[in-house]
Amino acid sequence: MTQQTILTGQVLSFDRSPFEDPPKEAARLDEAVVLQGGHVAAVGTAAGLRAGFPHAKVVDHGRHVIMAGFVDAHVHYPQTAMIASWGKRLIDWLNTYTFPEEMKFADPAYAGEIAGRYLDLTAAHGTTTMCSFCTIHPASVDAIFAAAQARGQRVVAGKTCMDRNAPDGLRDTAQSAYDDSKALLKRWHGIDRLSYAITPRFSPTSTPDQLQALGALWSEHPDCLMQTHLSEQTDEIDWVRSLYPSARDYLDTYEAHGLLGRNGLYGHAIHLEPRERDRLREVGAALVHCPTSNTFIGSGLFDMAGLMAEGQRIGLATDTGGGSSFSMLRTMAAAYEIGQLRGTALHPAQLLWLATAGSAHALGMGSMIGNLAAGMEADLVVLDLCSTPAIAQRAERAGDIWEALFPTIMMGDDRAVAEVWIGGNRAVSR
Ligand code: GUN
Numbered sequence: 001m002t003q004q005t006i007l008t009g010q011v012l013s014f015d016r017s018p019f020e021d022p023p024k025e026a027a028r029l030d031e032a033v034v035l036q037g038g039h040v041a042a043v044g045t046a047a048g049l050r051a052g053f054p055h056a057k058v059v060d061h062g063r064h065v066i067m068a069g070f071v072d073a074h075v076h077y078p079q080t081a082m083i084a085s086w087g088k089r090l091i092d093w094l095n096t097y098t099f100p101e102e103m104k105f106a107d108p109a110y111a112g113e114i115a116g117r118y119l120d121l122t123a124a125h126g127t128t129t130m131c132s133f134c135t136i137h138p139a140s141v142d143a144i145f146a147a148a149q150a151r152g153q154r155v156v157a158g159k160t161c162m163d164r165n166a167p168d169g170l171r172d173t174a175q176s177a178y179d180d181s182k183a184l185l186k187r188w189h190g191i192d193r194l195s196y197a198i199t200p201r202f203s204p205t206s207t208p209d210q211l212q213a214l215g216a217l218w219s220e221h222p223d224c225l226m227q228t229h230l231s232e233q234t235d236e237i238d239w240v241r242s243l244y245p246s247a248r249d250y251l252d253t254y255e256a257h258g259l260l261g262r263n264g265l266y267g268h269a270i271h272l273e274p275r276e277r278d279r280l281r282e283v284g285a286a287l288v289h290c291p292t293s294n295t296f297i298g299s300g301l302f303d304m305a306g307l308m309a310e311g312q313r314i315g316l317a318t319d320t321g322g323g324s325s326f327s328m329l330r331t332m333a334a335a336y337e338i339g340q341l342r343g344t345a346l347h348p349a350q351l352l353w354l355a356t357a358g359s360a361h362a363l364g365m366g367s368m369i370g371n372l373a374a375g376m377e378a379d380l381v382v383l384d385l386c387s388t389p390a391i392a393q394r395a396e397r398a399g400d401i402w403e404a405l406f407p408t409i410m411m412g413d414d415r416a417v418a419e420v421w422i423g424g425n426r427a428v429s430r
């Protein structure tokens with residue numbers, strides 16, 4: 001019989017979306033979760049599950065919170081080593097820091113080193129799945145998929161395509177972007193827990209021909225995700241307008257080339273026009289909120305409340321290394337702060353849902369990851385709600401689970417991550 005493991009603690013999961021139902025009612029608290037064969041076998045009372053699974057090994061986590069591992073819906077793993085680079089806004093930041101670093105991924109050994117470092121760092125922060133941009137180099141895609149495969153991890157990634165407005169050595173062509181993306185997709189998509197995302201970086205670094213070629217590839221493989229950037233900074237939007245004079249708006253540069261669809265992931269999406277919001281909702285595309293990046297690069301305040309109210313699908317992301325942290329806890333805190341600046345206080349249940357089920361649904365993986373229920377994949381994080389003296393003294397006077405969790409959301413980091421399980425195996429133990 002395959003090994004069964006029971007984890008006991010405060011097991012947090014969601015029956016519904018806390019944006020559609022009262023947050024406290026959307027969430028549920030149990031006492032134990034059973035893992036077997038890489039999946040969740042059951043969630044329930046400690047006594048009931050001990051009786052139902054008498055041969056299981058029991059790991060008691062006391063008052064720690066056990067929940068689905070964090071899902072980071074938009075990252076650039078190649079930017080790991082240049083995170084927290086000072087003083088620039090988007091286009092200058094790309095040219096000054098990002099492109100020189102991404103150039104180094106021409107060396108497959110460097111790509112392998114950073115891929116491993118990135119997956120180690122993010123696991124330590126409780127992140128079990130991410131959707132990553134790579135660089136233009138196919139070896140950068142091989143590196144992250146090989147590292148994820150070795151860890152048994154569910155990862156989405158794709159070759160970043162750019163055929164203009166990028167330096168020598170960091171440009172492909174419309175044809176090579178199509179050919180390389182197709183070859184990588186065939187090599188990796190659907191292998192183990194890996195999936196490929198077609199990845200035009202953003203409209204300014206692709207010619208219309210390249211967008212068209214990638215749109216054609218997506219129409220041949222509509223089950224793949226397509227990830228890109230949309231309306232992050234006002235200077236960027238002005239640039240897009242001058243590069244695509246006949247486009248109705250930024251989204252139209254994608255739409256006109258077959259790059260708008262339900263499996264599309266649009267990072268940032270801050271300064272949207274009414275037509276763009278309507279079209280994104282009509283097709284059921286996913287928007288990805290990157291709050292630490294949006295404050296760090298000075299991009300603007302994402303309209304979480306308004307976009308949720310109109311029925312958009314939204315995930316949460318670090319946007320490493322435009323984002324200033326690998327931590328989805330820190331990212332939830334930034335989402336809370338941006339909500340406050342817009343006059344909406346996001347409930348802790350909403351923040352935790354965004355970082356797990358919300359992002360999983362944005363990736364079209366909501367039935368596999370991002371929640372704890374029988375049949376879901378066994379990716380879990382165990383959170384210590386008293387990980388530092390400052391957090392502990394606040395959590396001690398909490399009246400309920402949400403008040404106990406909120407200091408960890410606002411002040412926590414990798415020290416709050418007591419244990420991480422990936423695919424039913426313990427990947428991190430503090
Ligand atoms: N827009 C195009 N490329 C990037 C990137 O690497 N990071 C961010 N934050 N925005 C982008």
Ligand code: ZN
Pocket residue numbers: 074075076229267319322
């Ligand atoms: Zn990005």
